[in-house]
Amino acid sequence: MKILVTGGAGFIGSHIADAYIELGHTVHILDNLSSGKLENVNKRAKFIKLDLNSPELKDFLISEKFDLISHHAAQMNVRVSVDDPIFDAMTNIIGGLNLYEAAKLSGVKKIIFASSGGTIYGEQDYFPADEDHPTRPCSPYGISKLANEKYLFYYKTVYNIDFVSLRYGNVYGLRQNPHGEAGVVAIFINKMLSGEQPVINGDGLITRDYIYIDDVVKANIISLKDEVSGIYNVTTGVETNVNFIFKTLKELTNSDCEEFHGPPKAGEQRRSVCSYEKFYRLHNWKPEVEFSEGLKLTVEKVKQSLK
């Protein structure tokens, strides 16, 4: 298949591009390098430095005629979206629309979209949230993810472009951007390995659903299949708090830092955990890497990358 991975110089997109290339697909990567890095770009991929909002996007897609787009480029910092909702919408909503319009004109058959289980449901009525849970995102970022899902439904209904929306939990692993949804893992590892003191915001009892990058990549491989379509949580169903992450990483990095708590961040969602039962039942996907094991793998890989 000829596949375009947007955001393929970033954390998740680069791992997906690597896996698609290993499977024998022809992969092009589009990224404006705002947070992504050239060193993440697979040497066997064709790279184009382009913004989602560039007027060249349409001609590029029309000339390349991709079968499928994996859309991972985004402004992915929830706090930035709160500080500057217009910038967030310009990248995540208008940028997405530019891509879908170009996809329509160039005959793309399917789009895989990186959505967010961590923000799309908002404060949950029940735990874990399944895909039928009400969507009440309480950040502009979460709203932008929901808007993309609605647009993708429109392009499927009216223009027959199929889509899979993968609502990720908080993804962690090598190459992780510390400013993203699962930023705490990357921040703590970097600080602990460089002998700095990490700060736990508030009581450290805020919970999230952390998922290892390899499990996310497997979900994206399954999503290439024709019969996979629709919206799925890509999560673990396990709720973990920040204090646990601190203690586990302190052990894994042999750090002698203190457990230091700073003031809580205002407006932070208290609990988030989502069920993956639908994806398992329909397409046999389930997370395989338990959190402590994934943290161990991540610390080993980060140490290796620093050598």
Ligand SMILES: NC(=O)c1ccc[n+]([C@@H]2O[C@H](COP(=O)([O-])OP(=O)(O)OC[C@H]3O[C@@H](n4cnc5c(N)ncnc54)[C@H](O)[C@@H]3O)[C@@H](O)[C@H]2O)c1
């Ligand atoms: N990391 C998580 O825990 C998590 C959770 C849920 C959803 N997601 C989503 O997964 C996707 C990938 O996230 P990530 O963690 O790999 O982040 P990342 O910042 O590492 O990757 C995003 C990439 O998009 C590129 N980009 C940003 N704006 C662009 C634009 N206007 N035009 C072209 N390229 C642009 C960046 O340079 C970067 O390489 C994002 O859509 C994010 O919202 C991430």
